Amino acid sequence: MAIIKVQKGTKDILPAEMPVWHFMEEKANEVFTKYGAKEIRTPIFEATELFARGVGDTTDIVNKEMYTFEKSERSLTLRPENTAGVVRAFIENGMHRLSAPVKLWYKGPMFRYERPQAGRQRQFHQVGVEVFGIKQATADAEVILMAVNYLKALGLNDLSVELNSLGCPECREVFKTKLKEVIKPYLNELCPDCQARYEKNPLRLLDCKVEECKEIYAKPEIQAIIQSDFICEECASHFNELQGYLNALNINYSINKLLVRGLDYYNRTVFEIKSNNLGSQNAVCGGGRYDSLVRNLGGEDTPAIGFAMGMERLAALIGNKKDKKTVAFVVSNSPLEAIKLTEELRAKGITAEFDLTNKKFVKQLEKASKVAEFAVILGEDEIAAGKATVKNLATSEQKTIARNDLVEYLK
RNA sequence: GCGCCUGUCGUCAAGUGGUUAAGACCUCGGAUUGUGGUUCCGAUAUGCAUGGGUUCGAAUCCCAUCAGGCGCCCCA
Numbered sequence: 001m002a003i004i005k006v007q008k009g010t011k012d013i014l015p016a017e018m019p020v021w022h023f024m025e026e027k028a029n030e031v032f033t034k035y036g037a038k039e040i041r042t043p044i045f046e047a048t049e050l051f052a053r054g055v056g057d058t059t060d061i062v063n064k065e066m067y068t069f070e071k072s073e074r075s076l077t078l079r080p081e082n083t084a085g086v087v088r089a090f091i092e093n094g095m096h097r098l099s100a101p102v103k104l105w106y107k108g109p110m111f112r113y114e115r116p117q118a119g120r121q122r123q124f125h126q127v128g129v130e131v132f133g134i135k136q137a138t139a140d141a142e143v144i145l146m147a148v149n150y151l152k153a154l155g156l157n158d159l160s161v162e163l164n165s166l167g168c169p170e171c172r173e174v175f176k177t178k179l180k181e182v183i184k185p186y187l188n189e190l191c192p193d194c195q196a197r198y199e200k201n202p203l204r205l206l207d208c209k210v211e212e213c214k215e216i217y218a219k220p221e222i223q224a225i226i227q228s229d230f231i232c233e234e235c236a237s238h239f240n241e242l243q244g245y246l247n248a249l250n251i252n253y254s255i256n257k258l259l260v261r262g263l264d265y266y267n268r269t270v271f272e273i274k275s276n277n278l279g280s281q282n283a284v285c286g287g288g289r290y291d292s293l294v295r296n297l298g299g300e301d302t303p304a305i306g307f308a309m310g311m312e313r314l315a316a317l318i319g320n321k322k323d324k325k326t327v328a329f330v331v332s333n334s335p336l337e338a339i340k341l342t343e344e345l346r347a348k349g350i351t352a353e354f355d356l357t358n359k360k361f362v363k364q365l366e367k368a369s370k371v372a373e374f375a376v377i378l379g380e381d382e383i384a385a386g387k388a389t390v391k392n393l394a395t396s397e398q399k400t401i402a403r404n405d406l407v408e409y410l411k
Numbered sequence: 412g413c414g415c416c417u418g419u420c421g422u423c424a425a426g427u428g429g430u431u432a433a434g435a436c437c438u439c440g441g442a443u444u445g446u447g448g449u450u451c452c453g454a455u456a457u458g459c460a461u462g463g464g465u466u467c468g469a470a471u472c473c474c475a476u477c478a479g480g481c482g483c484c485c486c487a
Contacts, residue, residue, distance in 0.1 A: 008478075060485050064412080081487085110487080115412080117481065126487060193484070204485095261486090272487095279481080286487060310487030333445080365447040379445060393447070 009114070009122025024154065024311055027206040028107060031150045035142065037103035037129055042085040044109065044315035048075040054084030054297055056264025058200055066114040070293055083265070083290070083306060084297070086130050091299035100133025102384050105312070109179050119281030120314050128287075128308035132294070140269045141231060141245035143305050145226035147273060147285050148251055150309075156275075156317050159284065161253035163271045165239040166203070166260070167231035169292070172267070175230035182225050186216045203260040218399040235268055242269060262380075269305065275317055284317070285309045298404060329368035330354040332378035333361060341378055341388070341403070349409045352376075368370050369393045374410060 006012060013021060029039065048068050053085050055062050067078040080087050086104055089095075107127040114120060129146050131139050144161070151159055159202040166172055180201050183190075187198060190205075194213050197204045206217060208225060218221070229236060246253055253271075261270050270288035278284070286311040287307025294302040327350050339356040345352040353371065355364045368375040377398075388406055389399035401409055 005478080065485080066426060085457090112486080115483095116479085120486075124487070128487090162412075281486075283487060308487060331446085360443090361445050362443060362447070365445085367447085369447040375447075377445075382447095389446095391446075396444085396447085 004406075007122070009116035009120075009335075011121060011123075013187050015319075016323065017315070019133060020315050020318050021311070023318070023321055024127065024314055025107060028105065028150065032103075032105040032129060032146060033152050034105060035146050036130075037105040039144070040086060040089060040104045040106050041108065042079075042082065042089050042106070045076045045078050045109075046085055046088065046114065046201070046328050048077040050084050050088055050297070051080060054087065054265065054293060055078075055081065058395075059264055063110060064115055066109045067113055081110055081308060082106050082126060082128060083130060083293070084307070084308075086306075087293055087297055087299070087304070090302075091294060091297060092130055095132070096292075096300040096302050101139060102132040103129065105129045108184075118279045119310070119316065121312060126308045127310035127314075129303060130306035131290065132302050132304045133235055134305075134352070135291065136240035137245065137269075139247075139303075139305055140238075140242045143287065143307060144242075144246065144251065144271060145249065147271075147287065147307050151273065151284070151314075154314060154318055156284075158277065159273050159275050160257040161251065161271060161273050162259050163243075163269070164251045164256055164259040165231055165235060165268050166266055166270055166288075167235045168267055171230060171232040171235055172203075174284055175225075178230070179203075179222075180203070180220050183216070186219075189216060201260075205256045206260065225409045236266060240330075261286060261288055265293045267291055270308070275311045277315075277317060278313060281313065283310075284313045326351050326353050326372040326375045328352040328374050329364075329372035330376045330378055331361065331364040331368055333358075334378070334383070337378055337383055341376065345376075345407065345410070350407060350410050376406070376410075 032039075034064060035115050048066070051062055051066060057063065061080045066080055069076055085104060088103065090104075098317060105128065108125060110126050111121050111123055116122060127150075129143060131143055144163075148161065169176065180198065183202075183205065187195065190198070191213065194205055205213075217222065217226070231239065256272075259272060260272055261272075266288040268289045268291070271286075272283050273283055273285035274282045276282070285307055287305070289303070289305040291303040294300065294304060328342075328345055330338045330342045330345075330352060332341075332354070335354075335358050342352045343355045355367060359367070365375055373393060375391040375393055379389075382388050383399065387400050387402055388402045389398055390406070390409055400411075
């Protein structure tokens, strides 16, 4: 019979990989908690409309990558990202009535119907933070610090932070218009993708990888527009304030004027954190400010900023972590005595196992040496004397001690 | 959605048209009747992703499908 396999773009996370995942999860809790963030868990599926209105219906994520299904005449979608879901929960639970800032963090699976490749799966995991209620650049700085310090806690140092400001809807509109004007004469020479972007999302024109397009965008009159500080005074001072905080805290970053993010809801600050060790899917973190999303989804006008990180990409950078061995493996020819002692040890907080198949002594010891730090040998003599022989399997040292002293010794 | 590459045991692989498809690791059993991790012996693919085709003969050549990798797009 044909075996059923995991679905394309999905993976089992096997026991051998669990130490890395536990590490990422524990550090997330530890680091984000220090900033006063609380964990939130929202459902894995939501109304399709939430993503259409939240993420934006001109984005690829919404247009072609969603897992959408009908149930009882409702259109439901597996979440492709978690900001929309967290915002929905924020609004629905009246969290705007809480004292600002409201800092939330999350972790969990996301779903996007894409062609899988290195660092990209159809089911993948993100860990992220959203901070609501603060319009000042202090929140931008704190969110970036959370991201940087989390990565640092994971032991990841070889990363670069890129920063940009998209301005507010008003000043961005002016920029878009100018950009389209100056590019217009070359429109017919652009690649088909760029011709589509020209109308749909002109900001995205700038990071096209096609040589011919790059040459066009390198022209002086176009560069003049790109490099100009198009953002309005208010947006500029917000951005300057943020940079002041980052400089004061010695956070290394670079300004990338071409950094535009693919989700429609961003304004002002956007940032990405990249690694040079991941191949073409090199962004481990992406985030930014989304001051109008809460209102657009029907909530009170609430500024917000957040980020998300791809956990599979983080795991790839962290590398392998060793699993902990069982502490004690009870070796005995008596399954009854073995199960009793093993349970006794477990009850006192020691990870312990014994041979369930009642194999010969030698085999039991062999098994112990593979999975445990100590063999606890329980023979007839030891049983009679109320003792046990503890053997350190790494050093071969062994010692017969009273059963009451066993726990002390193993700890 | 598009382009390039790949698919032999649980894992890593040799084999590139001609007898029973190397080898290693893992797993299991034994040498070893209370002292392991070293060593030695043995077991484990009627099968080479699947389905067709070419050929006297196919894991090896051709086609299709499926799966995987990488890149584009996009994104974490």
